[in-house]
Amino acid sequence: MLGPGIGGFELVVIALVALIVVGPKDLPLLMRKVGQFLGRARKMAAEFRASFDDMARQSELDDLRKEVEALRSGQMVGLDKGVGDTFKDIDKELKKPLASAPPPKKPAPVTPEIDAVTHTPPMTEPSLPKADAETTTKPRPKATKPRAPRKKAAT
Numbered sequence: 001m002l003g004p005g006i007g008g009f010e011l012v013v014i015a016l017v018a019l020i021v022v023g024p025k026d027l028p029l030l031m032r033k034v035g036q037f038l039g040r041a042r043k044m045a046a047e048f049r050a051s052f053d054d055m056a057r058q059s060e061l062d063d064l065r066k067e068v069e070a071l072r073s074g075q076m077v078g079l080d081k082g083v084g085d086t087f088k089d090i091d092k093e094l095k096k097p098l099a100s101a102p103p104p105k106k107p108a109p110v111t112p113e114i115d116a117v118t119h120t121p122p123m124t125e126p127s128l129p130k131a132d133a134e135t136t137t138k139p140r141p142k143a144t145k146p147r148a149p150r151k152k153a154a155t
Helices: 008-022 027-073 081-095
Strands: none
Touching: 008 027
């Protein structure tokens, strides 16, 4: 906490010396002052660290802004020559007219799917076994009752 060479025994010795030198009456006041001093020192260190981080972040942002501006203006500063050539090739390809594109291919004919289990194409209509003419029955028409006329309500 205080350093690599200061342990529990050393802290006890420092406390005893402070008690003897300062005295028991003024020791709480001294400890309060030492605590306030350490608090201010920590606060200053935190502010220094925050300002240093801000400067580093600002420096990185400035570098990034310069790179973006260079890319926008077309100057490939700091990039490898091969990367710049690649960007130029891509730009040429994008600017080519669409007339030089090959004609679209005709779609392949649709083939029926084959069932993975039976290895046969699927049936389009279910096949039913043929029945003899004598055993098949035709459905009967429903019997309908004649409707009674409605009575008109008196108004």
